[in-house]
Amino acid sequence: MNEKLLTAFDAQQQACAVLGSPLTRDVVGFCYGNFAANGIIAKLVRGWQGDPLNDNVPLRLAGFAHYGALAGDAALRIFYESCGGVYEDAARADLEAALEKLFSRDEAAARKFLRSTPQTNETGRAAMLLLGFSEISKRLGLPLRLREMGASAGLNLFFDKFNYRLKSHGGDIQWGASDSPLTLDATWRGAPPALAEKIEVVSRRGCDLFPVDIQNPQERLRLESWVWGDMPERRARLLAALHIADKAPPEIDRADAAGWVAAQIMQRPKGAATVLYHSIVWPYLGVSQRFAIESAFAQAAEDVRPDAPLVWLKMDGRALGEIAQLSYRIWTGENGPQGEEVIIGPCHPHGVDLEINADFSPV
Numbered sequence: 001m002n003e004k005l006l007t008a009f010d011a012q013q014q015a016c017a018v019l020g021s022p023l024t025r026d027v028v029g030f031c032y033g034n035f036a037a038n039g040i041i042a043k044l045v046r047g048w049q050g051d052p053l054n055d056n057v058p059l060r061l062a063g064f065a066h067y068g069a070l071a072g073d074a075a076l077r078i079f080y081e082s083c084g085g086v087y088e089d090a091a092r093a094d095l096e097a098a099l100e101k102l103f104s105r106d107e108a109a110a111r112k113f114l115r116s117t118p119q120t121n122e123t124g125r126a127a128m129l130l131l132g133f134s135e136i137s138k139r140l141g142l143p144l145r146l147r148e149m150g151a152s153a154g155l156n157l158f159f160d161k162f163n164y165r166l167k168s169h170g171g172d173i174q175w176g177a178s179d180s181p182l183t184l185d186a187t188w189r190g191a192p193p194a195l196a197e198k199i200e201v202v203s204r205r206g207c208d209l210f211p212v213d214i215q216n217p218q219e220r221l222r223l224e225s226w227v228w229g230d231m232p233e234r235r236a237r238l239l240a241a242l243h244i245a246d247k248a249p250p251e252i253d254r255a256d257a258a259g260w261v262a263a264q265i266m267q268r269p270k271g272a273a274t275v276l277y278h279s280i281v282w283p284y285l286g287v288s289q290r291f292a293i294e295s296a297f298a299q300a301a302e303d304v305r306p307d308a309p310l311v312w313l314k315m316d317g318r319a320l321g322e323i324a325q326l327s328y329r330i331w332t333g334e335n336g337p338q339g340e341e342v343i344i345g346p347c348h349p350h351g352v353d354l355e356i357n358a359d360f361s362p363v
């Protein structure tokens with residue numbers, strides 16, 4: 001097990017270096033050295049039950065360090081850009097001393113923190129989902145009743161409040177309020193259709209096994225702590241989205257998607273299109289959960305009427321780390337229980353790049 005932990009630290013250090021986070025690389029580097037020297041990190045994670053790499057043990061530790069800085073640890077804050085600090089390689093010994101102090105002093109809090117898996121809410125994915133919502137809105141001409149499974153903090157439920165700057169072969173596209181606190185940049189390759197001028201949303205609700213309550217200061221800080229401390233753009237995006245969501249915090253039910261989806265789609269109010277959607281959630285579900293969701297759609301699809309249509313929008317893949325795909329299946333009440341599947345195209349799992357299929361025929 002010790003070997004596996006050392007391998008996990010090593011792999012994560014290299015990944016942080018490639019992904020441009022020298023601070024997180026050195027936090028994980030500290031964990032490696034301290035673990036190997038039988039220090040506080042060894043005390044915390046030795047004998048880890050499970051696979052340390054799959055369980056993201058190095059990132060859980062790095063998350064706790066960032067959480068400590070955000071929560072006010074003065075000795076650490078000076079290294080975190082998220083706290084107004086700066087980190088240079090030459091400061092590594094001082095960083096390590098501050099980390100050792102934090103983990104030793106707050107051992108009980110660290111143990112508690114380590115129980116949760118890294119959980120982000122990537123608003124960049126809204127720059128892919130937008131095209132799906134726009135197509136659905138244009139096609140049905142009805143306001144959308146949004147239901148998101150695996151919603152995390154529910155920030156993408158506010159996709160219509162963001163400002164989008166999209167690069168495409170046909171020229172730049174802007175959508176949304178240009179004075180929104182959150183601007184998302186993305187590339188849409190292929191031939192993007194004209195977007196709906198306005199997309200009306202009548203209600204927003206989500207579910208998650210571990211919903212993040214943005215009104216709870218600790219949970220909010222934890223969400224912030226998963227964004228690496230020297231990635232100011234990602235942090236700014238998260239804070240801007242939180243600012244938008246704060247105006248009307250979303251309702252995120254603590255529920256397994258398998259049962260929740262059925263409850264949300266079986267009873268659809270008239271005069272709205274119920275859009276069940278998800279981004280990078282499918283790979284986390286077991287076969288029986290996927291089957292339950294597919295069965296719920298098959299059952300709901302038997303009884304769709306034109307004044308209460310149903311849509312399943314996915315920005316998702318089959319396995320983690322794979323290219324995702326943007327697609328939707330729509331039941332209008334006039335196209336039979338199979339409905340119609342529309343595949344828009346493959347996209348980057350973080351939502352920075354969408355390739356619209358040549359045979360995609362927009363509304």
Ligand SMILES: C[S@@+](CC[C@H](N)C(=O)[O-])C[C@H]1O[C@@H](n2cnc3c(N)ncnc32)[C@H](O)[C@@H]1O
Nearest residue numbers: 121122150152208209210256257279280281284
């Ligand atoms: C990679 S995150 C994506 C979060 C969000 N959709 C986004 O795009 O930022 C996957 C989310 O799915 C949730 N999840 C995993 N299994 C679930 C299940 N069976 N039911 C509900 N949510 C689940 C996780 O808790 C996590 O918040």
